Amino acid sequence: MKKVLTGNFAAAYGATAARVNVIAAYPITPQTTIVEILSEIVANGELKAEFVKVESEHSALAACIGAQAVGARTFTATSAQGLALMHELIHWSARARLPIVMANVNRAMAPGWSIWADATDSISERDTGWMQIYCENNQEVFDSILMSYKIGENPDIMLPTLVNLDAFFLSHTSQVVDLYSPEEIDAFLPSYKPEHILDPDKPSSFGALTSPEHYYEFSYKIQKAHEEAKKVIQTVAGEFQKTFGRFYGLVDPYRCEDAECVLVCYGTIAGTAKEAVDALRETGVKAGVLRIRYFRPFPGEEIRRILEHVPKVGVIDRSISYGNRGPFFTETRDCLSGVQAGLYGFIAGLGGRDVSLKDIQGMVDIMRKDTPNPLIWIGVKDVC
Amino acid sequence: MAKKKNDEKPIQYRCAGEMPPLPVSQGTMRVNKTASWRSIRPRIIKEKCKSCMICWKVCPEPCIAPTDPPEIDYDFCKGCGICIEECPFDAIVSEEEGK
Amino acid sequence: MCAEQAVKKKPVRLTLPEQEVMSPGHLACQGCGATLAMRYVLKSLGSKTIVSIPACCWAVIDGPFPYSAAGIPVYHCAFETAASTASGISRALSALGKTGITTLAWAGDGGTFDIGLQALSGAAERGENLIYIVYDNEAYMNTGIQRSSSTPHGAWTTTTPVKHYKKGPKKNIMEIMVAHHIPYAATANIAFPEDLVRKVDKAKAMRGTRFIHLYAPCPTGWKHAPSLTVKIARLATESNVFPLYEVENGVYKINRIVKNPKPVKDYLLMQGRFRHLTEDEVNRIQNEVNGQWERIVKLEQAFGNAPES
Numbered sequence: 064m065k066k067v068l069t070g071n072f073a074a075a076y077g078a079t080a081a082r083v084n085v086i087a088a089y090p091i092t093p094q095t096t097i098v099e100i101l102s103e104i105v106a107n108g109e110l111k112a113e114f115v116k117v118e119s120e121h122s123a124l125a126a127c128i129g130a131q132a133v134g135a136r137t138f139t140a141t142s143a144q145g146l147a148l149m150h151e152l153i154h155w156s157a158r159a160r161l162p163i164v165m166a167n168v169n170r171a172m173a174p175g176w177s178i179w180a181d182a183t184d185s186i187s188e189r190d191t192g193w194m195q196i197y198c199e200n201n202q203e204v205f206d207s208i209l210m211s212y213k214i215g216e217n218p219d220i221m222l223p224t225l226v227n228l229d230a231f232f233l234s235h236t237s238q239v240v241d242l243y244s245p246e247e248i249d250a251f252l253p254s255y256k257p258e259h260i261l262d263p264d265k266p267s268s269f270g271a272l273t274s275p276e277h278y279y280e281f282s283y284k285i286q287k288a289h290e291e292a293k294k295v296i297q298t299v300a301g302e303f304q305k306t307f308g309r310f311y312g313l314v315d316p317y318r319c320e321d322a323e324c325v326l327v328c329y330g331t332i333a334g335t336a337k338e339a340v341d342a343l344r345e346t347g348v349k350a351g352v353l354r355i356r357y358f359r360p361f362p363g364e365e366i367r368r369i370l371e372h373v374p375k376v377g378v379i380d381r382s383i384s385y386g387n388r389g390p391f392f393t394e395t396r397d398c399l400s401g402v403q404a405g406l407y408g409f410i411a412g413l414g415g416r417d418v419s420l421k422d423i424q425g426m427v428d429i430m431r432k433d434t435p436n437p438l439i440w441i442g443v444k445d446v447c
Numbered sequence: 448m449a450k451k452k453n454d455e456k457p458i459q460y461r462c463a464g465e466m467p468p469l470p471v472s473q474g475t476m477r478v479n480k481t482a483s484w485r486s487i488r489p490r491i492i493k494e495k496c497k498s499c500m501i502c503w504k505v506c507p508e509p510c511i512a513p514t515d516p517p518e519i520d521y522d523f524c525k526g527c528g529i530c531i532e533e534c535p536f537d538a539i540v541s542e543e544e545g546k
Numbered sequence: 547m548c549a550e551q552a553v554k555k556k557p558v559r560l561t562l563p564e565q566e567v568m569s570p571g572h573l574a575c576q577g578c579g580a581t582l583a584m585r586y587v588l589k590s591l592g593s594k595t596i597v598s599i600p601a602c603c604w605a606v607i608d609g610p611f612p613y614s615a616a617g618i619p620v621y622h623c624a625f626e627t628a629a630s631t632a633s634g635i636s637r638a639l640s641a642l643g644k645t646g647i648t649t650l651a652w653a654g655d656g657g658t659f660d661i662g663l664q665a666l667s668g669a670a671e672r673g674e675n676l677i678y679i680v681y682d683n684e685a686y687m688n689t690g691i692q693r694s695s696s697t698p699h700g701a702w703t704t705t706t707p708v709k710h711y712k713k714g715p716k717k718n719i720m721e722i723m724v725a726h727h728i729p730y731a732a733t734a735n736i737a738f739p740e741d742l743v744r745k746v747d748k749a750k751a752m753r754g755t756r757f758i759h760l761y762a763p764c765p766t767g768w769k770h771a772p773s774l775t776v777k778i779a780r781l782a783t784e785s786n787v788f789p790l791y792e793v794e795n796g797v798y799k800i801n802r803i804v805k806n807p808k809p810v811k812d813y814l815l816m817q818g819r820f821r822h823l824t825e826d827e828v829n830r831i832q833n834e835v836n837g838q839w840e841r842i843v844k845l846e847q848a849f850g851n852a853p854e855s
Contacts, residue, residue: 084641084642085634085638085641087634087637113637113641115633115637115672116672117630117672119665121665122665125624125630125633125634126630126631127634128623128627128631129621129631129635129638130637130638130641132634132635132638133634133635133638133644134638135634137638152627155623155624261596261619263593265619266614266616266617266618267614268608268613268616268620268622269619269620269621271608271610271611271612272606272609272610273610277612
């Protein structure tokens with residue numbers, strides 16, 4: 064069944080299709096319609112789930128943690144300040160190996176108050192152990208939520224996933240989304256059956272005081288799970304493609320095969336970049352786009368395989384790691400170290416500033432004419 | 448309390464592969480004999496004991512069996528002395544540990 | 547079973563349930579009130595209980611990985627999330643159709659009066675189906691005796707040193723919880739375990755958010771001999787420092803009316819944390835305690851059941 068849906072509705076329908084047992088969420092612009100539609104869906108009985116209407120995002124994730132530890136499949140959604148308030152529990156849920164799925168509407172951090180697109184919120188959660196996906200369109204939001212449960216709940220993985228969608232560009236923009244049939248979805252996504260749960264018949268204590276004798280190995284196991292996840296993501300992507308006809312890998316390369324310059328990007332900027340590349344190709348410029356879907360686990364090998372023979376690579380970051388470079392730039396440079404010298408880092412679109420076709424063509428111009436530069440601000444009004 | 452469980456063996460992990468993916472504890476703290484914490488040892492004087500079970504009731508470990516007369520499990524008694532203090536019949540005396 | 551053991555099994559009269567869910571070998575200090583608290587509560591709740599425990603003494607008492615002393619499933623949760631984690635546990639049990647399991651949130655005074663108050667308020671307002679018990683030892687004992695908003699007037703702690711001891715009364719958590727219109731709120735004291743077990747039994751039989759404010763002395767932080775834990779706890783109620791009462795659906799009932807309350811001074815003198823107090827301060831605390839008791843008596847007169855004629 065196809066419907067015209069905003070990204071937020073796609074996220075809510077994704078959680079519904081996954082038949083989550085417990086939802087705990089708190090409203091924040093521009094995520095609000097996710098909790099509104101889920102409230103309706105639960106109230107209507109379309110989804111048999113408990114919806115905990117908590118008093119903060121912190122409690123939202125805490126409730127998901129408690130519920131998931133009992134063996135429930137849980138879902139939450141937030142944005143920016145809400146994600147930051149959850150921070151402590153973002154670490155907690157990953158270390159507790161609870162495959163919660165959370166939709167995060169990428170929004171800028173205050174002050175000044177901004178409700179517009181910016182990935183700094185989720186990138187600040189980089190080192191927590193969560194897997195992170197950046198979506199390009201609403202179909203991908205819906206599909207990523209379904210796939211994230213299957214990937215995260217794999218016994219070898221047991222990790223939570225953050226599914227990111229850009230504020231307004233996706234959250235409030237309507238697109239056609241194929242919702243498939245419930246039978247197909249149930250066949251794709253089995254019920255959640257974790258090995259370790261809170262069960263009075265088998266009393267265990269979770270997350271107790273852990274000495275240096277053991278803590279280190281738990282950290283090691285999370286890293287191993289991330290490495291294993293790269294394989295599981297590919298396998299699940301294959302299964303998904305077989306059932307639903309769409310393929311989602313770790314990365315999404317577009318016209319990279321013979322490209323002389325490639326723009327690496329994430330989120331909705333990729334759509335504009337692909338269009339810019341099409342236009343550039345018509346003028347004879349061999350350009351390509353490599354959209355990174357998974358920021359964690361970071362697909363370093365895939366990026367290297369695709370980009371190692373590309374003479375010029377530019378990374379567009381809708382975020383900045385203050386005092387250094389764009390975060391995707393530094394990560395991309397890391398995996399290209401020793402093979403790729405022509406690297407450009409672009410900062411663009413912070414706080415919802417539009418990144419236009421012209422901006423992207425300008426980036427390609429810089430890459431073709433100027434020497435490599437790790438930090439180039441696109442469109443900043445620093446000279447009057 | 449008198450009944451000992453079979454699962455009182457210390458759990459040892461030789462490598463990460465033997466460990467669960469998360470810190471989930473399935474062993475009992477009964478492996479931890481707290482007797483060494485004790486500097487005084489409560490002793491029940493059977494002749495004075497009326498088996499009122501107040502000592503059983505107030506033991507925070509708990510390591511006093513509700514039998515007639517009550518029996519202290521010295522593997523676990525930390526020597527807090529609450530039983531001595533609370534006994535209405537002065538039937539529990541404090542002895543210096545190790546004597 | 548040999549004859550000698552059979553003699554030992556001669557039945558004795560117990561005023562508390564015999565079952566022990568919590569095991570010895572735990573890491574509580576000698577004479578720990580919080581440990582007696584858990585022992586008594588689990589005697590009532592039994593093993594069909596899941597507990598969330600935030601950062602507090604019990605995060606340590608239960609034991610390090612891979613061991614546990616509680617005897618029930620324990621979820622160690624973030625400091626401020628006892629009530630919110632328990633909300634999730636309770637909702638998941640409901641969503642998965644798992645019945646007959648009690649959800650317990652078990653936090654210290656810091657995790658309840660201070661950092662966890664928001665989550666507790668949220669859970670109580672939503673009417674989450676759980677029992678929340680705060681074991682109150684009147685300071686952050688696990689981190690080393692720092693003052694909390696439950697620390698009473700006059701007390702020394704490591705952050706309210708003698709020259710600058712805690713000024714002002716402790717927060718009235720019971721009134722805060724009663725203001726949430728929850729079905730059941732009660733105070734209890736480890737020195738009165740029969741009363742405590744009766745209250746937990748009662749709470750267990752109800753639905754919704756049930757709250758118990760459980761008084762639990764800490765020898766380490768209060769600076770008294772471990773052997774005096776129960777004695778001091780008893781004195782707290784006998785001097786009206788910690789009255790025992792319950793509020794069931796808004797109806798107040800004092801559970802223990804002390805005919806001739808002991809002087810508060812007796813209670814204070816037993817604890818090193820009050821050693822620095824002047825006579826004036828002791829009198830002031832006595833007046834505060836009197837005032838607080840009168841208030842509860844008036845609440846019972848106003849909002850208690852009319853006496854049966």
